[in-house]
Amino acid sequence: CAGLVCAVLCWPGLCWPGLVCAVMAGGRRAVLCWWPRLLLEAVSCWGCRSRARGQAVLDGSIHLGRGFTLTLVTFLGYGAYRNIPKCLVVRAIEKVEDIIEQADYLYGTGEVEKLYQLLIECNSSENGEILWRLARASRDLAQLKTTSTENKKKLTYEALTYAKKALEKNESSFAAHKWYAICISDVGDYEGIKAKIANSYVIKEHFQKAIEINPTDATSIHLMGLWCYTFAELPWVQKKIAAMFFSTPPSSTFDEALQYFTEAEKADPNFYSKNLLMLGKTFMKLQNVKNAILWLNKAKNYPTRTEEDVQVQKEAAELLKSMGVK
Structure with a gap:
């Protein structure tokens, strides 16, 4: 059945948005019986130029009594998915929610490179949820030891571009604020101490905004604690440099940092x-x-x-x- 699915995915000129299957409570046998029928019907409709009917077959579900809907990735299994070329994967799941589902699955399994390859195909997207995930994927790829110094810098700036665009598309997204702040911090490593200190105000603002929108996000709380710890520990020389450029340079205390780290642990014990x-x-x-x-x-x-x-x-x-x- 998986072979048939892969073969049909390669059918010339086809685009498969939102391919789904229904599976009866009775188990996998029902799927094996119904999938060929579903796919052959769809191909037949598309071959007869009845695109609307073919699309309806693909977008709909098979009613087998008691059942539920599965995505293509879930049905094929991750092992089969890994062998599908990225261009076919993107064509097969054009719907935003399916792309997000697949991206979150890859993020959870630690497939950094595959995640980046999936999302970079969507770099012209206008959807903020996809864009902040692309920023995260670009940043994660930059952090890998196997990434060259040149590509690391390129990916770091690329991540900031996507994070900024994500924030422009949806200012009410705590994740967009969080990743925008993270990406600005990363870029500071390439722009010198003055730029890094100047950016620190913006970074703090967006971490605080992320926490305001989602007070239970342990990562945002942790990052705010890290910001406090960094400036509490800032060397005397750097404090003097900061005072030269800014009338009120950023500052914090270890007590304040401890408060955030403790709150993060309460929000999600052992999360990080x-x-x-x-x-x-x-x-x-x-x-x-x-x-x-x-x-x-x-x-x-x-x-x-x-x-x-x-x-x-x-x-x-x-x-x-x-x-x-x-």
């Missing part, structure tokens, strides 16, 4: 290894050894799923060692 690490580091700055050890141990023992988790685990172990803890 770096939040555990930052709690430990902040308690160290506040001379609270007991709590510092507690959170650094949690960071050290956090399951490693990403490159960042590995680095967090390593840093936590080094900090514990410096405190005399094995």
Whole structure:
């Protein structure tokens, strides 16, 4: 059945928006029986130039009694999906909600490159939900160790472009505000200390806006804590430079940073290894050894799923060692 689906997807001149199937509670056998009939009917209609009927077959569902709708990705399974060329995938799921569903699936499985390839096909989209996901995908690709220095810079600026466009399309999206702030921060690494300090005001504003729109988003709260920690820890020289350019340079305290990191952990416990690490580091700055050890141990023992988790685990172990803890 999967072979037939792939063969039909390659049918010359066809475009398959919103391809769905209905599966009876009885199981997969019903799908295997009905999918060839559905697809052959659709191809027949398109071949007879009855595009409206062919489209209706594809956009509709098969009524097999009790059942539910599945997307093409769900039906084929991820293994089969990986082998479908990206151009066919994009043609097969033109509907925005299907693209978003597929993008979120790839993000959840850590398929950074495939996610980017999927979304870059939509770089002219006017949909804010797709655009901030494209900004995130561009940024994640830039962060990979395998990405060259030249491409890293290109992707970093590309991510900011998409994030800005996403925000223009939907100012009420907390995710658009969050990723716009993240991307501005990344670009600052290429533009010098003055630009970085100037951008910090904008970054703070958008993190706060993201939290205002969605007070339960642990990532936005964590990032606001990271902003506070960064300026609380700012070296004396950089503080002097900031004072030269700005009458009221950005500033914060470790207590303020701790408040955000703690709130992030309450919103979504153990959601992010770096939040555990930052709690430990902040308690160290506040001379609270007991709590510092507690959170650094949690960071050290956090399951490693990403490159960042590995680095967090390593840093936590080094900090514990410096405190005399094995």
